[in-house]
Amino acid sequence: MTPPADSNQSVSGCEVCMPPDAKQAWESSKNLKRMQQLVHDSHFWVSLHRCPACGQRFVFIFTELIDWDQGDDSQAFMHVPVTEEEASKLRTLDPDHIGSKTIMDLLGPRRYLEEILPTRSGPDPDWPVSDDDHCCRGVRWSEGPVFVLPHD
Secondary structure (H helix, E strand, O other), X not given: OOOOHHHHHHHOOOOOOOOOOHHHHHHHHOOOEEEEEXXXXXXXXXXXXXXXXXXXXXXXXXXXXXXXXOOOOEEEEEEEEEOHHHHHHHHHXXXXXXXXXXXXXXXXXXXXXXXXXXXXXXXXXXXXOOOOOXXXXXXXXXXXXXXXXXXX
């Protein structure tokens, strides 16, 4: 189910939880209050959070794909703002059936915060962020469909 095209209007957040600077937003995300853990597998986590300042809801998603060759697992962390209706729908889902496709089907295009740490991305924490959405290391705001990366 895809939310209406104007759904971004109801997931605007505030300067505390969604400041323009992605690194500042990542630091601020540490202060979001966890409301409910939905999935907690070793390589896939999904939980609902809210901003203590404005009440904006977020779904936090962690994925990890094992690198069996060199042990340098790729990881992705996402903070996706959601409407109250979307948060309610996520809460009603069977935890054993919440997967990447379920989340992507529920959430339409929007602005969301993500940190991508690909396999063998380099030891430098300041690894350059490229324009290619799926081959870079770093924290950034993404815009568009919510894409949950593969996980084990």
